[in-house]
């Protein structure tokens with residue numbers, strides 16, 4: 001769980017990007033602090049409208065870098081257009097696109113939201129933490145220290161919370177946990193598929209469910225049952241987030257991930273068998289201390305082989321008190337180079353997936369305001385789609401609309417209403 005401080009400059013569009021970042025961080029269990037000196041990470045969302053603004057951005061970045069112990073992330077228009085200016089000014093910051101900020105802050109770890117937190121309703125999105133803890137002991141993880149072993153409230157309790165969220169106005173339920181795949185393990189058997197089926201069948205209303213992070217090991221033993229529930233119920237987005245973290249079994253063993261590359265592949269194959277169109281989401285940690293060049297190449301090959309449409313890449317960083325923190329690390333430049341190489345592959349794979357959607361018609365659930373008069377939603381496979389002009393056309397949050405995909409922006413599609 002990290003405390004973040006965020007500062008946003010510039011137009012309403014930039015403020016919208018900050019809202020998206022904050023929503024993702026809250027979903028991951030992080031919380032906001034007003035004072036940068038109390039934060040674990042400071043985020044500067046920049047603007048670059050005129051030269052004076054640029055100077056102000058650089059000055060503010062220097063202040064945050066010098067005056068606070070927090071890690072600094074610079075994002076926003078100036079980061080994208082003139083990212084190198086921060087390095088030239090001697091600012092020690094990670095310069096990132098808006099979309100990359102949440103994963104960077106989450107640092108490859110699982111979310112820390114727990115069922116003690118009441119379900120959160122954010123617009124038409126309801127966040128439902130179904131359990132606390134996991135059954136793993138990843139060598140790089142600090143979250144585990146806070147959350148411990150899996151503790152799953154009964155299925156009935158989570159069904160009741162899901163129903164309450166839908167009655168309160170949620171059209172999309174985001175099911176979260178450190179590892180949703182091991183839900184129920186403490187009560188004797190993994191029952192994520194049972195919970196999902198019961199929510200779909202027992203909660204009245206029109207809604208969609210997005211299932212959050214589930215480690216490949218937990219899902220592997222219930223992969224057929226789970227894929228069957230996805231195939232049977234339209235309420236479930238055909239979307240599975242299974243962080244593989246590496247394409248090398250040697251690195252996975254050092255990470256103590258408990259799954260192998262083959263087990264991850266078997267989960268993917270099963271979902272391919274049961275579902276015609278679905279989105280695979282995964283995470284890679286790049287530059288783990290024992291990662292060799294061969295291991296890194298294996299990760300790139302796995303990315304190419306399984307072609308996930310959503311990929312979170314985290315450059316390894318040491319977390320205090322973890323076993324991985326005691327390992328001799330790789331050089332910063334090696335981590336940076338491997339991360340860039342993987343990011344290039346990711347953009348090619350993700351861009352090709354969105355390109356293949358151009359010209360198709362999709363039913364989309366609108367869940368967010370976009371920039372200007374656009375609105376943003378997700379299709380049945382949880383592909384992000386922005387529809388310019390939708391607000392002007394009277395489309396509202398929580399509405400299902402039909403649209404035709406006209407283009408893409410590599411990480412999301414653009415569409416027009418039909």
Ligand code: SF4
Pocket residue numbers: 108109110133134135136137138141142143144178179215
């Ligand atoms: S699964 Fe691994 S990374 Fe996630 S909370 Fe458990 S120990 Fe940490």
